[in-house]
Amino acid sequence: MASAANVSSPDKVPVLTAEVLLAHWQGHRRLTRRMIEAFPEDKLFSFSVGGMRPFSELAMEFVKMAAPIACGVATGKWTSFGEAASPKTKAALLALWDQSTEEINAVWPTIPAHRFAEVDKAFGQWENSGINTILYAIDNETHHRGQGYVYLRALGIEPPAFYDRS
Amino acid sequence: MASAANVSSPDKVPVLTAEVLLAHWQGHRRLTRRMIEAFPEDKLFSFSVGGMRPFSELAMEFVKMAAPIACGVATGKWTSFGEAASPKTKAALLALWDQSTEEINAVWPTIPAHRFAEVDKAFGQWENSGINTILYAIDNETHHRGQGYVYLRALGIEPPAFYDRS
Numbered sequence: 001m002a003s004a005a006n007v008s009s010p011d012k013v014p015v016l017t018a019e020v021l022l023a024h025w026q027g028h029r030r031l032t033r034r035m036i037e038a039f040p041e042d043k044l045f046s047f048s049v050g051g052m053r054p055f056s057e058l059a060m061e062f063v064k065m066a067a068p069i070a071c072g073v074a075t076g077k078w079t080s081f082g083e084a085a086s087p088k089t090k091a092a093l094l095a096l097w098d099q100s101t102e103e104i105n106a107v108w109p110t111i112p113a114h115r116f117a118e119v120d121k122a123f124g125q126w127e128n129s130g131i132n133t134i135l136y137a138i139d140n141e142t143h144h145r146g147q148g149y150v151y152l153r154a155l156g157i158e159p160p161a162f163y164d165r166s
Numbered sequence: 167m168a169s170a171a172n173v174s175s176p177d178k179v180p181v182l183t184a185e186v187l188l189a190h191w192q193g194h195r196r197l198t199r200r201m202i203e204a205f206p207e208d209k210l211f212s213f214s215v216g217g218m219r220p221f222s223e224l225a226m227e228f229v230k231m232a233a234p235i236a237c238g239v240a241t242g243k244w245t246s247f248g249e250a251a252s253p254k255t256k257a258a259l260l261a262l263w264d265q266s267t268e269e270i271n272a273v274w275p276t277i278p279a280h281r282f283a284e285v286d287k288a289f290g291q292w293e294n295s296g297i298n299t300i301l302y303a304i305d306n307e308t309h310h311r312g313q314g315y316v317y318l319r320a321l322g323i324e325p326p327a328f329y330d331r332s
Contacts (some may be wrong), residue, residue, distance in 0.1 A: 015183065151220065
């Protein structure tokens with residue numbers, strides 16, 4: 001337990017390093033990969049609730065954001081959002097997923113320290129700091145993956161454990 | 167765009183301060199509050215898809231985690247998870263929500279800097295660093311709130327914009 005002497009204003013306290021953030025993000029991405037695997041092939045590309053997009057389209061949104069955001073924060077160069085063609089099979093989607101994983105890991109150590117706080121226009125459209133753009137990508141994945149959990153439950157399929165990021 | 171001279175290994179690079187993290191969390195919590203408001207009173211406590219919990223129960227899970235986690239990371243003292251009684255009306259749930267918001271804001275500046283990296287057993291059960299326990303609370307809220315978006319769509323109700331955290 002903390003003593004009063006340990007207490008300091010946390011306003012400028014760094015709470016997260018780039019290393020921990022990458023591990024956090026890739027943990028989320030491993031869980032999302034298991035979600036893709038959990039869908040039956042046909043349902044992955046067709047099933048939805050309430051007129052929302054099937055999980056394959058949500059997963060492709062994550063692919064289109066993830067590595068391009070890591071690269072954009074690293075270099076200031078933004079590829080057009082949504083350039084990647086959509087795969088037609090689960091295997092092709094998973095291959096694209098794994099390629100993104102490698103791209104993120106490769107570009108991450110090249111991100112200049114100042115770029116996390118620096119404000120840039122992601123994809124030429126969304127103005128935010130590098131850290132907030134990365135957090136948005138993680139949040140967006142978590143948000144839509146939660147949607148995918150409902151799809152699986154509605155299909156009578158037990159989704160992967162949310163807390164397991166191994 | 168970054169020059170090679172700007173590139174440094176980001177492993178130990180701090181990318182997020184306590185101040186930015188609090189703003190990020192409270193932004194998420196404002197969106198979740200709008201989700202609670204968006205549900206018709208009866209559906210908030212009863213509607214679900216795929217046998218999952220109604221949104222009121224998900225929101226109560228967030229309440230039971232949020233301020234107690236901020237306090238636990240600040241002090242090392244953990245209240246029992248799940249002590250709060252569940253409200254029976256939307257107004258009572260929103261009042262509890264706003265009380266949590268104030269509690270988090272009040273305790274946040276007292277979190278000792280070292281507690282974000284320090285490993286503790288949250289609620290006496292979940293061993294993790296302070297930062298990871300806080301990120302888990304945010305992720306869990308984002309995940310289940312995404313589930314709530316499906317409930318609203320299935321009810322034919324337009325959910326609040328995901329990107330708006332004002």
